[in-house]
Amino acid sequence: MATVELTFSALPAHVRTARLVATAIARRTGVAEAILDEVRLAVGEACSRAVEAHRLHCPGEPVRIELRDDAGRFEVTVTDAAPGEDVTPQVLEADGSLMPEMDNLGIAVIAGLADDVEVLPGPKGMRIRMSWPASPHGIAAL
Amino acid sequence: MATVELTFSALPAHVRTARLVATAIARRTGVAEAILDEVRLAVGEACSRAVEAHRLHCPGEPVRIELRDDAGRFEVTVTDAAPGEDVTPQVLEADGSLMPEMDNLGIAVIAGLADDVEVLPGPKGMRIRMSWPASPHGIAAL
Amino acid sequence: MDLKLDHHSEDNLTIVDVEGEIDVYTAPRLRELLIDLVNKGNFHLLVNMEKVDFLDSTGLGVLVGGLKRVRAHDGSLELVCTQERILKIFRITGLTKVFGIYASVEEAKEAHGRDK
Amino acid sequence: MDLKLDHHSEDNLTIVDVEGEIDVYTAPRLRELLIDLVNKGNFHLLVNMEKVDFLDSTGLGVLVGGLKRVRAHDGSLELVCTQERILKIFRITGLTKVFGIYASVEEAKEAHGRDK
Ligand SMILES: Nc1ncnc2c1ncn2[C@@H]1O[C@H](COP(=O)(O)OP(=O)(O)O)[C@@H](O)[C@H]1O
Numbered sequence: 001m002a003t004v005e006l007t008f009s010a011l012p013a014h015v016r017t018a019r020l021v022a023t024a025i026a027r028r029t030g031v032a033e034a035i036l037d038e039v040r041l042a043v044g045e046a047c048s049r050a051v052e053a054h055r056l057h058c059p060g061e062p063v064r065i066e067l068r069d070d071a072g073r074f075e076v077t078v079t080d081a082a083p084g085e086d087v088t089p090q091v092l093e094a095d096g097s098l099m100p101e102m103d104n105l106g107i108a109v110i111a112g113l114a115d116d117v118e119v120l121p122g123p124k125g126m127r128i129r130m131s132w133p134a135s136p137h138g139i140a141a142l
Numbered sequence: 143m144a145t146v147e148l149t150f151s152a153l154p155a156h157v158r159t160a161r162l163v164a165t166a167i168a169r170r171t172g173v174a175e176a177i178l179d180e181v182r183l184a185v186g187e188a189c190s191r192a193v194e195a196h197r198l199h200c201p202g203e204p205v206r207i208e209l210r211d212d213a214g215r216f217e218v219t220v221t222d223a224a225p226g227e228d229v230t231p232q233v234l235e236a237d238g239s240l241m242p243e244m245d246n247l248g249i250a251v252i253a254g255l256a257d258d259v260e261v262l263p264g265p266k267g268m269r270i271r272m273s274w275p276a277s278p279h280g281i282a283a284l
Numbered sequence: 285m286d287l288k289l290d291h292h293s294e295d296n297l298t299i300v301d302v303e304g305e306i307d308v309y310t311a312p313r314l315r316e317l318l319i320d321l322v323n324k325g326n327f328h329l330l331v332n333m334e335k336v337d338f339l340d341s342t343g344l345g346v347l348v349g350g351l352k353r354v355r356a357h358d359g360s361l362e363l364v365c366t367q368e369r370i371l372k373i374f375r376i377t378g379l380t381k382v383f384g385i386y387a388s389v390e391e392a393k394e395a396h397g398r399d400k
Numbered sequence: 401m402d403l404k405l406d407h408h409s410e411d412n413l414t415i416v417d418v419e420g421e422i423d424v425y426t427a428p429r430l431r432e433l434l435i436d437l438v439n440k441g442n443f444h445l446l447v448n449m450e451k452v453d454f455l456d457s458t459g460l461g462v463l464v465g466g467l468k469r470v471r472a473h474d475g476s477l478e479l480v481c482t483q484e485r486i487l488k489i490f491r492i493t494g495l496t497k498v499f500g501i502y503a504s505v506e507e508a509k510e511a512h513g514r515d516k
């Protein structure tokens with residue numbers, strides 16, 4: 001099981017670093033080219049969410065992302081340290097058309113893209129675990 | 143001061159991840175385009191050295207790289223956990239021409255490329271700290 | 285890839301050309317541009333996303349925010365987008381029902397002409 | 401970018417074309433190829449590095465190892481390289497004094513012809 005862990009201060013610029021790393025490792029782990037776009041986007045969403053939460057609640061604390069290839073799956077976990085923000089649906093306001101929740105857009109994107117998603121409580125904040133199918137041999141075999 | 147920290151299991155493939163991250167962050171931190179090649183190479187050397195040392199001595203332990211922009215410099219520290227390998231010069235063998243030390247090639251490359259290098263004892267193994275001039279504002283200003 | 289923004293007006297329609305990545309890092313610049321355009325009285329906006337490489341929910345949020353602003357002035361904010369990977373993001377968030385999405389600036393202008 | 405290796409012989413010279421990145425991850429493949437060539441009796445090698453994007457000390461080590469092997473058979477291992485960023489790595493490690501480095505395969509062949 002090969003693992004990479006990235007921790008970064010809560011700056012939007014570093015969300016790009018996280019996307020870059022996730023895409024590179026996903027490719028090497030054998031995630032299909034067609035899915036790489038989804039990995040990039042979902043990982044970016046989870047990290048953007050964490051960065052925004054940190055900027056509000058704990059700008060000095062780093063955000064953590066772990067990337068793992070395990071038993072033929074590429075697994076990404078994003079952990080924030082921001083105290084339990086409830087992602088409560090806000091009342092929708094719209095002129096006729098139903099508009100989606102802004103706050104949940106990121107989660108909606110992740111849910112739509114990751115093959116498998118879990119939102120778990122972390123030691124201090126929230127933890128989003130996503131995974132995609134990868135090569136059965138993974139990076140260790142490379 | 144913006145910091146990114148990457149820890150990775152001691153596999154050659156992850157040296158590429160480290161190079162990728164270092165180059166991306168160096169670029170964003172305002173390191174001149176002309177120097178980016180040197181950053182990529184020096185960081186790769188330091189990480190290759192650490193990965194090889196871990197594979198010999200502690201394959202289960204991760205290698206750590208920290209990237210920081212601080213007071214107009216882009217600073218990279220690679221920390222390994224391998225017990226004190228002496229990088230003692232071996233006797234050169236060659237037919238006439240003087241050949242450089244294989245074991246020291248990596249260090250020679252780093253020394254030739256980093257603007258400023260320090261080799262320090264780490265908590266368990268060795269620590270290579272390198273730095274290059276960057277934008278005075280750095281990533282925090284972006 | 286960074287974000288490039290450009291805009292020009294044709295009659296009462298303002299076309300905003302966006303190129304590059306719209307994400308948490310660059311979206312604030314798009315938001316500022318949209319706010320600025322609305323403040324200056326441009327209430328019919330057409331955002332051309334043909335050259336957008338990457339769009340995340342921060343970018344979607346900015347577009348929704350822009351839409352809300354122009355609607356407050358009975359305006360419109362519509363999109364030009366044909367790239368499947370970008371359209372997918374609008375689909376999974378349900379925003380295809382919220383934005384008029386056209387295959388070209390011309391197609392959008394025709395529809396816009398009919399609206400008036 | 402991954403490593404691509406190719407080779408062919410012209411008279412008693414074997415030309416090895418290398419493309420991509422030679423680093424800790426890919427260098428073992430180059431080492432194997434060089435060992436294999438030497439084991440099969442190819443003692444005059446010319447490694448064409450014109451399409452190499454990246455070279456680190458692991459790659460240098462493999463080239464030095466190859467040189468040592470061919471010299472054990474009175475052979476030669478020379479390089480074609482004109483890229484400044486690659487040449488720089490040979491310079492800072494002092495290896496420009498160890499390898500014959502040529503600007504083209506033709507130039508190297510001429511020199512090689514004179515050697516015999
Ligand atoms: N579900 C929703 N439907 C419609 N508009 C929304 C919804 N949620 C938020 N908005 C509006 O979208 C706009 C953009 O929101 P936001 O991206 O948070 O930043 P800003 O208000 O600074 O532009 C805001 O004006 C907000 O009120």
Ligand SMILES: Nc1ncnc2c1ncn2[C@@H]1O[C@H](COP(=O)(O)OP(=O)(O)O)[C@@H](O)[C@H]1O
Nearest residue numbers: 234235236241242243244431461462464465468
């Ligand atoms: N300073 C040196 N000068 C000449 N040859 C050397 C030197 N150091 C190591 N070598 C030789 O270079 C070759 C390559 O070394 P290395 O890359 O460690 O792996 P390998 O022996 O598996 O090819 C080895 O045969 C080694 O003996």
